[in-house]
Amino acid sequence: MVEDIIIDIVGSFADGKTTLVKAMTRETTLRHSEEIKRGITIRLGYAHFIVYRCGSCGRYSRTEKCEYCNGASSPHYRVSIIDSPGHKTLMTIMLSGASLVDGAVLVIAANQPCPQPQTQEHLEALKIIGIKNMVVAQTKVDVVGEQRARQSYSEIKSFLSQNGLHDVPIIPVFSIQDINIGELIQWIGRFKIEKADRGNQTEMVAIRSFDINKPGADIKKMNGAVLGGALKQGTMSKGDSVTVYPGVFIKNSWKPLNTKIASIQSEFGEESRVGPGLMVGVRTMLDPSLSRRDNLAGSLVVGTDSKPLFKNKISIEYSALEEKEKQKFKRPIQRNESVLVNVLASKVLGTVTSVNGRKVTIFLNNSFLPYFLGDKAIISRKVDNIWVLAGAGTIYD
Ligand code: ZN
Numbered sequence: 001m002v003e004d005i006i007i008d009i010v011g012s013f014a015d016g017k018t019t020l021v022k023a024m025t026r027e028t029t030l031r032h033s034e035e036i037k038r039g040i041t042i043r044l045g046y047a048h049f050i051v052y053r054c055g056s057c058g059r060y061s062r063t064e065k066c067e068y069c070n071g072a073s074s075p076h077y078r079v080s081i082i083d084s085p086g087h088k089t090l091m092t093i094m095l096s097g098a099s100l101v102d103g104a105v106l107v108i109a110a111n112q113p114c115p116q117p118q119t120q121e122h123l124e125a126l127k128i129i130g131i132k133n134m135v136v137a138q139t140k141v142d143v144v145g146e147q148r149a150r151q152s153y154s155e156i157k158s159f160l161s162q163n164g165l166h167d168v169p170i171i172p173v174f175s176i177q178d179i180n181i182g183e184l185i186q187w188i189g190r191f192k193i194e195k196a197d198r199g200n201q202t203e204m205v206a207i208r209s210f211d212i213n214k215p216g217a218d219i220k221k222m223n224g225a226v227l228g229g230a231l232k233q234g235t236m237s238k239g240d241s242v243t244v245y246p247g248v249f250i251k252n253s254w255k256p257l258n259t260k261i262a263s264i265q266s267e268f269g270e271e272s273r274v275g276p277g278l279m280v281g282v283r284t285m286l287d288p289s290l291s292r293r294d295n296l297a298g299s300l301v302v303g304t305d306s307k308p309l310f311k312n313k314i315s316i317e318y319s320a321l322e323e324k325e326k327q328k329f330k331r332p333i334q335r336n337e338s339v340l341v342n343v344l345a346s347k348v349l350g351t352v353t354s355v356n357g358r359k360v361t362i363f364l365n366n367s368f369l370p371y372f373l374g375d376k377a378i379i380s381r382k383v384d385n386i387w388v389l390a391g392a393g394t395i396y397d
Contacts, residue, residue, distance in 0.1 A: 002050075002075040004277035005193055006230060008131075009083050010122045011107030016175060020107060021081060022176040022183065025049035026062060027263070048267040048279075051077040051189050066220030067182055072329055076189055078268055080230075080279040083219035100205060100230045102277055103191045104134030105184070109140040110152035110172070115159045122391065123163055124321055128378065129394045134165065137184055138172040193277065196237040202234035202303030203372070204282070205345045209296035211288040216364060219254035224262055224284045225291030227301060229345065230276065233302060237273040245300045245308060245370035248290070254310070254368050298346040300370040308370040313353075314341070314392030316377050318360040328383050329390065333360060340387045342378040343371050343395070360393065371395055 004255045011017045022323045025047045052061045056071030066073050082101070104126050109112055115123070126134065136156060153170060161166050169187055173180045208228035227244070236242070240261045247256035249260065264271040265281045274280050290296060301314070304310060325332060333339070341362060348367035354359060362377075375395050380387040 002078055003101040003193065004078045004275065005151060006080045006082060006277055006279065007191075008101045009107065010104055010137075011083050011109075011151075012116075012118060015038065015107045015109040017083065017107045017173040018303065020105075020137055020139060020173065020181075021047050021083075023178055023181045025081070027096055040376065047081045047262070049079050049081075050075050051079060051185060053189060060185050069189045070134075071184075078278065080267065080277075082279065097098070098103075098318045100130060100232055100276070101129070102193050103135075104131050105136060105188070106136045106168075108136055108138055108156055110138055110144045110149050113356075114155040114345050115150060119159075123159075123165075124389060126326075126354070126390070127377070128164065128321070128356070133166045133193075135184060135187040136160070136168060136170040138170055139175065139280050141172045142174045142177075148213070186243075200234050201306035202236055202240070202301075202302040203232045203234060203306065203308075204242075204280075205229045205232055206244075206296055206299040206301060207345045209291035209294050209299070210294060211292045212231075212283075213288055222288060224259070225286040225288050225296065226281050226283050227291065227296055227299065228279070228281045229301075230279055231274060231278060232344070234262065235273055235275045236280075236301075236303070238283070241314065242284070243299050243304070243305050244284075244296065245302065245310060246368055247299075256310075256370075257286055257290075258349070259286045278396065298344075300346075302370075306372075308369050308372050310368055312363065312364040312368050314343070314350075314369065314371070314377060314395050314396035315359065315361045316379075318358050318379065318391055318393035320391035321389065322388065324388070328388060331379055332391070333379070333381065338382060339390075340380040343375055345366070346370075358393075359396075361397075374397070 009017055009021060035052035040296060049062060052064055052073035053076035054073045055073045057069045059068050061067040064073055100191060138156060156170050158283055166353060171180055171184045206227040206229040212223050212226055224266050230277060238261055244257040246254040262285055263285045264274055266278050300308060333355060335355055337354055339350050339351045339362060341348050346369055348364050350362040350364045353363045354361045373395060374393055377395055378392045379388040379390050
């Protein structure tokens with residue numbers, strides 16, 4: 001059975017990320033629904049494609065006919081690719097949505113010394129959110145000589161080892177000539193996903209929101225607010241009743257919004273029922289003006305079977321990025337320190353009110369966060385007026 005996975009492609013444009021993604025998704029002959037053809041795209045991911053598995057030789061291809069033995073292949077993974085840093089919100093989701101992303105392709109160019117500071121930061125983020133499925137694509141091997149290509153390979157290898165990632169494969173690729181892209185696809189095909197570990201309660205994280213109506217549209221034919229994002233757990237079907245947190249701010253307090261799912265769209269087409277691993281656009285019955293300009297981005301959408309906590313204070317079991325704490329922050333997290341907190345797709349400022357061993361309590365000022373116990377909070381601390389990724393914690397209260 002085909003499964004859905006979300007892959008984060010990490011690297012800068014200078015690393016040849018765009019060309020690599022074009023090569024990975026080639027011959028994607030997916031027919032979009034009428035809705036998308038009319039230009040009402042949901043603009044969620046970066047790219048998408050299907051990985052097929054060959055019935056004869058067991059290898060993975062980007063086409064229905066095996067690229068290696070011509071054998072008949074069947075869909076194995078429907079892959080949504082999101083990019084980091086790229087869209088700022090997507091970086092947030094990468095940091096916070098531990099269980100939204102299933103794997104990562106780390107793009108490292110051979111023509112630059114490794115690691116670049118940004119690459120180090122990205123790897124730390126991937127480690128913090130606990131991504132186990134990882135592969136490195138070594139790009140630009142075609143623009144450097146063989147000697148530099150080999151040297152770059154050793155640099156990447158020791159960079160991974162220093163970070164405790166001894167088994168992450170490094171695949172040198174030449175995107176334009178489609179050399180070794182097939183090898184990269186083999187590793188993606190072998191990514192192990194552990195969705196069974198998740199709960200059953202419906203929980204979707206919205207990273208975008210939009211109004212898909214044309215200006216001056218007939219009010220009777222208006223489409224409701226659309227929320228774009230991915231499910232963290234559970235399933236969602238057309239017709240389901242859901243609640244959107246935090247909702248709207250009325251008379252000094254937040255009022256969550258109750259609505260129904262009118263339709264679900266992915267980059268692969270119309271969907272009747274979806275689970276985690278897929279970037280989706282969910283059309284609700286809510287007033288479309290609520291969703292304009294990403295107004296509902298950061299929302300948590302839950303089914304009627306679950307009720308998140310909704311408070312302006314969290315307590316976490318905190319783990320710092322130790323090396324960084326020594327080198328950059330000079331001292332552990334302190335009482336009264338200002339911190340930036342990421343939970344799911346929300347990002348809010350807070351003040352540390354107590355530190356007791358690994359137990360840290362943070363007051364979120366006037367912001368209320370919807371969350372479940374066990375969710376992960378990512379903490380950034382300030383160094384020279386810049387927010388720097390400092391650690392993460394599991395929310396216990
Ligand atoms: Zn085959």
